[in-house]
Structures are given as C-alpha cells and as structure tokens.
Amino acid sequence: MKISANLLKVATAVLAITFAGPTMAGAAKIAIIGGRTDDPFFAIVKRGIDDAAKIVESRGGTVNYLALQTYDNIGSDAAALIRTAVSQGSTGIAAPNWVPDAEDPAFKAATDAGIPIMVYNSGGTDKAKELGAINYVGTEDYVAGLAAGEYLGTNKVKNVICVNTVPGAANLEARCKGISDGVTKAGFKSTQLPLPASSFGDATAVSEAIKATLAKDTTIDGVVTMGNQDASSAALAIAQANAQDRVKLGTFNTDQASLDRIKQGTQMFAVDQQGYLQGFLAVFLLESYATYGMKSPTMPILTGPAVVDAKNVDATLAGVAAGVR
Structure with missing residues (x-):
C-alpha cells in the first residue's frame, strides 16, 4: 500500500503544479482492456489502474476496465472489447496488443474515430508506432x-x-x-x-x-x-x-x-515486468493526453525486465506485501 500511495501522491503533486485550475475541455472517459480478473498478474495491473483512476476521477473523468472472460480466443476477444470501448464513446483506449493480426483493425477503428490509444503490456514500441499510439508502456x-x-x-x-x-x-x-x-x-x-x-x-x-x-x-x-x-x-x-x-x-x-x-x-x-506500473502509467498518461494534451517525450516507457533471484529477493518482498509486485 505504501508504494502505490507514494506514486499517487507524486502524480497528484505534479498535476497540481502543472495545472493551477480546471483546463480540460471535457471529462475524460478512459477504457482499458486487460486480462481475466482471476489472473494473478492482471490483479496487480488492476491495482495500478485503480490507483490511477483516483486521479482521473478527481478531475471529473472515469476509468472503465474491460476484462477478458477467457483466454481461449484472446486476440478476437480483445479486439471485440476495443470495439466496445469505441462504441461507448471513450475518449482514450489502452489495450495490450496480444495478437496483432486480430487486434490491429480494432485499434485502427479507434484511431479512425479520433480516439487516442495507448498500447501497454504487450505489443512493443514498433507496433505502437505503427498503430499511431501515443506511447507503449511495458516491457519488450x-x-x-x-x-x-x-x-x-x-x-x-x-x-x-x-x-x-x-x-x-x-x-x-x-x-x-x-x-x-x-x-x-x-x-x-x-x-x-x-x-x-x-x-x-x-x-x-x-x-x-x-x-x-x-x-x-x-x-x-x-x-x-x-x-x-x-x-x-x-x-x-x-x-x-x-x-x-x-x-x-x-x-x-x-x-x-x-x-x-x-x-x-x-x-x-x-x-x-512490474505490472502495477503498466496499469498505473497506461491510465495516467493516456488520460493526461486526452484531457490536457500532455505527451511523454520518451517512447517507450519500459517497466522491466528485472531478474529477481537469491541475491535481491529481499528487496522485492515489500512490494509483494503491498500488492504492487
């Protein structure tokens, strides 16, 4: 809990300094596609999403997590969720690009509708650039x-x-x-x-x-x-x-x-690969872009990899206890 609270505090402080008052044209509606709710890794990602959502909500926006129900048809199901987010009038969509052949047309449908997209967790920098995403957050x-x-x-x-x-x-x-x-x-x-x-x-x-x-x-x-x-x-x-x-x-x-x-x-x-940061940064950066036009000057934003073994395992335990690693 301590780590996530600190990240939230830092992000809020940065926004308070950068924006003295409400400047957004309209409240953001962020949709983020992710893995099954019983997937242990995506439970950590969701923790980051939820913490970032507190910032979005404090500015009048919303964050909607659209989860896969199974991984049997991961590409087509993820594409369907992206299209659902488009139909719901989202002003920003973040999603992994697990199966490009299936998902690329859905990402294109979002950008054709004028919706900024963020690729996170899977897909990589080159694919994010190809799709016109504002950034890629995750690992290669x-x-x-x-x-x-x-x-x-x-x-x-x-x-x-x-x-x-x-x-x-x-x-x-x-x-x-x-x-x-x-x-x-x-x-x-x-x-x-x-x-x-x-x-x-x-x-x-x-x-x-x-x-x-x-x-x-x-x-x-x-x-x-x-x-x-x-x-x-x-x-x-x-x-x-x-x-x-x-x-x-x-x-x-x-x-x-x-x-x-x-x-x-x-x-x-x-x-x-620090899934908490993937969820937090995907939402935070996408909403900041959709609301204020803020865009990170660096691409990609990598959250790993970091090899944990007997030499550094103790340093990781606090993050696990907090639910962020």
Whole structure:
C-alpha cells in the first residue's frame, strides 16, 4: 500500500503544479482492456489502474476496465472489447496488443474515430508506432525473454523448456523466442512446451503436462513458465518427478509464493515486468493526453525486465506485501 500511495501522491503533486485550475475541455472517459480478473498478474495491473483512476476521477473523468472472460480466443476477444470501448464513446483506449493480426483493425477503428490509444503490456514500441499510439508502456517481451535465457545460460542450465499456456499470444511467443536465443548463445538449447489455452488457470493440467514432459526427457534441467500461477504448478511437477536436484525453475512475474521459493532455493529466478506500473502509467498518461494534451517525450516507457533471484529477493518482498509486485 505504501508504494502505490507514494506514486499517487507524486502524480497528484505534479498535476497540481502543472495545472493551477480546471483546463480540460471535457471529462475524460478512459477504457482499458486487460486480462481475466482471476489472473494473478492482471490483479496487480488492476491495482495500478485503480490507483490511477483516483486521479482521473478527481478531475471529473472515469476509468472503465474491460476484462477478458477467457483466454481461449484472446486476440478476437480483445479486439471485440476495443470495439466496445469505441462504441461507448471513450475518449482514450489502452489495450495490450496480444495478437496483432486480430487486434490491429480494432485499434485502427479507434484511431479512425479520433480516439487516442495507448498500447501497454504487450505489443512493443514498433507496433505502437505503427498503430499511431501515443506511447507503449511495458516491457519488450523478446528482450525480457532474452534476459531470462542469458541468465540460464550463464548459470549452465543446458536444456530448457518454455511453458506457454496461451500459444499464439505474441508476447508469450516472443518471450519463448528470447529464452531460446539467450540459451543458444551460451551453447545450450531451449524448446517450447505449448499447452491448450484452456489449461490457463488449471493448475492440475499444467502440472501434469510438465511432469509428463520431465519424465519423457530426463535431460531437461530448466523450466520457465509465463506467469507466477504456472510457476507453482511447475514447482509441484518438479517435486513429484523427484527432479529438484537437476531442474531449475524460473518464471515471469512475481508473487509471494515465487519469492518464498527463491528464498528457499526451490526456484532459481523470476523476471519482474512490474505490472502495477503498466496499469498505473497506461491510465495516467493516456488520460493526461486526452484531457490536457500532455505527451511523454520518451517512447517507450519500459517497466522491466528485472531478474529477481537469491541475491535481491529481499528487496522485492515489500512490494509483494503491498500488492504492487
């Protein structure tokens, strides 16, 4: 709570200095598309969105969070939510660009309607520029994957599987590609383990798939999952396969369970993309642009990646306790 309160205080102070009185032509209606409400990572993103919404609401505006219900058809469903935001008369729309082929036409429909857009969490700088977005807030997923792969390679992890529970999602495919390139650079190898999108959130399905893969190939000595929820499933699979001595576990995103495993030595690392900042900054910057014409001079605004391991895990724990990491 302390971290989010401080960010809110700083942002409010900046606005108070910059704008002495109400100058906006009309109250902003910000729509932000995001992941499922039971997705642990997007729960952190939503915390940032909610804190930024307090600033928007203090200026007479509104923030509407439009959540995916499933990840089975992530691209088409996200596109439908973007179009819903357009039809609702939003004055600014922020959304991840998970599946560009499906979502790009919806983003274009927004810009054609004169609505400024922000790409966040997934898509990257080049795609944001192509779509005419005011900025990109998040990590470059390939760069994040590469950082994980190089970390694994440096630590002599030689045969890595990248567990992807939403195959086809551009951000997750880019992470797995980065892991593969980073590991290959060190002279080792990595392959992707794609699971049906319906397995997302199904801890048993993910655990059983990883356990079966480890039993089939006993040379595998590294498992990387795309989110902290799947990391818990992977940890269980590794334990049930009696492979703790040979298999190193890594994941993207952080939570209490992952950090506890890092401290205990049963998880090697986590790559933090700081989802709280993604949600907060996407809303705050988009509304500031829509209301006051403020635009950041830098693009992109990167929130990661940061590798958390045994050396720096203690510094991350306060953020997890506050619900922002």
